[in-house]
Amino acid sequence: MAITLSDHAIPRPPLSARLSTPQVWGIVLLAPYLLVFLAFVLYPVGYGLWLARHPQSYVELYHDPIFARAAVNTLIFLVIGINVKMLIALFLSGFFVQQRHWIRWLSVLFILPWAVPSIPTILSVRFMLNPEWGVVNHIIFSLTGDDGPNWLNDPAVALTMAIGVHIWKSLPFWTLILMTGRLAISNDLFEAAAVDGASFWQKFRYITWPSMRTLYVTCTLLSMIWTLGDFNSVYLLTGGGPADLTHVLSTLGIRYLRLDQLNLAMASIVCALPLVLPLVYFMMKRLSR
């Protein structure tokens, strides 16, 4: 899959006799998608950037303490959350390629968080963590006799829980992708290594990792881009609270939008571009190789 935007632009067809019928059909059949792209991707993006042109919006953002907090939270979410998730996925992909009957069954169940919609399951977690009625504090109380913590009322804990929910939801997908990477490695290499008496760690270090490195880094970058747009994990678990301290840039943008401050919403998104653009740049470089 190579992404090269420098290809020749969309042709402006002189609908003359020079075009044979298949070529005309080719353009006609491509047109519906082009229309969708122009109307619902290109126009919104351009319009959004145009809305974000006022310097005043950025001054206002700068003075909004929630924005700074959201930016920091987003960084924590990306740098810690995604790397922890990808490391677990790398580890579990090694577990799931083991040839066992029960592991195959487990992998079928393991996909569930990804296959079911996020809202009911995130709300389920939210109820589990409810300080008074939730099952987690119920168990803590019956084990220790103490009241459990007020989970979602502490910004650090609440953000950690939101990261946990994000990992719960998207771990199966990345594990699956990394599994296909592992399965693509020739078994001969491992057999040869076993003959030479290589340890588990050596096999990983000298066979698995070199062949999976590219895929792993690509997945991490892609996951970071997608996680920047992850609204559900934070919004449905904490709602940005307590006291708007657990917002990330995606929920903050929607918050401004709901408050009818569209210019601020777009400005906060433009402020995220320094995060998005390098990721996209690295992604394109990797994919076009």
Place this chain on the structure above:
Amino acid sequence: MKLPTLREIGTEAKLLLIGIPVLIWTLVPIYHMFLFAISPKEDAFSGKLWPDHPTLHNFEIVFRQQHYFLRDFWVQFGNSTVIALATGALTLFIATSAAFSISRLRTPGGRAVMNLALFTYFIPAAFLAVPMYRTMGNYGLLNTHWSLILAMVTIASPYAIWVLKQASDKLPVELDEAATMDGATTLQLFRLVYVPLMMPSLVAVGTYAILLAWNEYLYAFLLLSKDTDITLPVALGNFLAADDSPWELLMTTGFIYALPPAAIYYAFRRYMVGGLTAGAVKS
């Protein structure tokens, strides 16, 4: 039967030591939801692993819409269904014609269009949602089902086109040549040769688009607002607005809402995983 060696038992134990936590981690939120759904109101908060008196009463309340929050349940269920099916159909139409045009007719600039399309995925979803909301307002589509359908088609199409193009590149060129020699027009080629041969991929792509639209929360939450217009996930989110929201009913509705995608996913798992896998190994 050969007795396992000590070493084999050790390996198996280590695997179990990973497998059991993974199983618990995966199932706890889903089981918790299920438990709420089958518990009577008094039992739901007791923290037991299985209710003393499991019941389907909650489902009855939901299906009969016997609660303030559930008064439009069937309408919302219908909205979700209609929007998901329309997204599936429209995505299939748009993506199949685009893939045919790019891969079989080799329309000049086709590859560039596909790469542009894939570029959509480099815009984080929640970031695109903000200007998209305003755009739908400009088009006068806000608070109509079309806004959500078109937004979902926009997001589903690039992946659909890409998967279909990969699949159709594998069909032999001779097929098109033979059909053309026999006097088939381009449209006949598309309808009578291309679409039947692409059926497995079309099923995968259609399913993917339907699931995407059915599961979507953010766009639905932004683009629709009237109680009789919204989809099920938005209705579930609205439960949270009240302090005394009936959890057991919320979880029951959530469970009902989560069942169809899980069922569809498992029914079409072979197709879905196949499509994904092809992509991962190539990149």
